Amino acid sequence: MSHVLEAAARGTSPLPADPAATPQPRLIHAVILLITSGLTVLVTAILGPSLPMMQRHFADVPNAEYLVPLTMTVPMLMMAVFSIFIGLLSDRIGRKRLLVASTALYGLFGTAPLYLDSLAAIVASRVALGLMEAVLMVVSTTMIGDYWSGAKRQRLMSLQVTVSAVSAFLLNNLGGLIAEHGWRAPYAVYAVSLVLAPLMAIFLWEPLARSASGQVLAQQEDVPFRPRLLAGICAIGVLTGLVFLVVPVHFGYLFGALGVQSPAQIGMAYGLNSLGVIAGTLLFGWVLARRLTVPLLLGVAGAIAAAGFLLMKSADTYAALAGAGMLNGVGCGILLPTMVTWTMRSLPLAKRGLGNGAYQSALFLGMFVNPVVVVALQGPGGSRAAAVATVGGVLGVLALIALAVGGLQRRR
Secondary structure (H helix, E strand, C coil): CHHHHHHHHHCCCCECCCHHHCCCCCHHHHHHHHHHHHHHHHHHHCCHHHHHHHHHHCCCCCCHHHHHHHHHHHHHHHHHHHHHHHHHHHHHHCCHHHHHHHHHHHHHHHCHHHCCCCHHHHHHHHHHHHHHHHHHHHHHHHHHHHHCCHHHHHHHHHHHHHHHHHHHHHHHHHHHHHHCCCCCHHHHHHHHHHHHHHHHHHHCCCCCCECCCCCECCCECCCCCCHHHHHHHHHHHHHHHHHHCHHHHHHHHHHHHCCCCCHHHHHHHHHHHHHHHHHHHHHHHHHHCCCCCHHHHHHHHHHHHHHHHHHHHHCCCHHHHHHHHHHHHHHHHHHHHHHHHHHHHCCCHHHHHHHHHHHHHHHHHHHHHHHHHHHHHHHHHCCHHHHHHHHHHHHHHHHHHHHHHHHHHHHC
């Protein structure tokens, strides 16, 4: 890990070969790309409140108790498996047309459960949606790295996580209100991408300039492609995904162990965690990113998140547990944009899609295996809180290593 962190500060942000000939990104481009990446939270944020009604609707379908939850989780599996291949495809055929086409298909597949009557067909539509969602996340993130560099890129990467966290916070509440009109109603929200696709076609431009032979034209000061560094980033990406999903998946169980059963109280604690994530992203983009190297950022983020996990184990009141969740959110809010920014600055233009896709696959793999890992840790520890504390202990050790590497770099 230290070898990977030593390499973290060596990346150079690419600059356009001919700034006068290159379109300059404006606010409209940032808004489109940030909203696009924010669409990915629809999978979990908007549907959760409607799942019990959907379960009752398909009660007579064999294995419905497994298939209904799959409608929420299978898109995440598709993102874990296919993001790397989508990134490679975006390097081969270009970013814009892949993003525009996938955004339109995202709306079609996302709204399919509005009229599909077969549970198997709905699950199949969610598989297809997961593929489109992987395109949206990988390509929109890659295009932010293509369009901007330096401090502007860092702030947009932090805003990307901020938009997702704010969207999740709002959609968790909106999903419950929409579900009052039936379990199908929340799927109508996916139609927003049908409006977004034409805006992409009009305003976005293809960032991959090619020669007559089809080769991607490198930009000035383009960084070399380092597979070993990318592998190290992806390894940390798996851990990042696992860490980030601990609170969303297991927070409710921790409150249950304290005897807190009120959905409103638990929902408020989840909201505080989301506010912590938002605060962490803003802290990264406007305070920390320009002052600290990547190892120090990873160390600070990991230490804060780990402290939140450890405090969850010792929490014996609602306020203490909710506060620990908010503290953990701050650490995770710093961690996510740090990883994405590190990935972007470490990749040459021609390999940026592949590298970002590999990182996104690793991140969602970590998210997907989170329940298996934490439940497995619950056995030796004896409780869900002990399992969460174990994750915190491991994360804390890795944070200390990152801080040590960052400190050595500064002394040099």
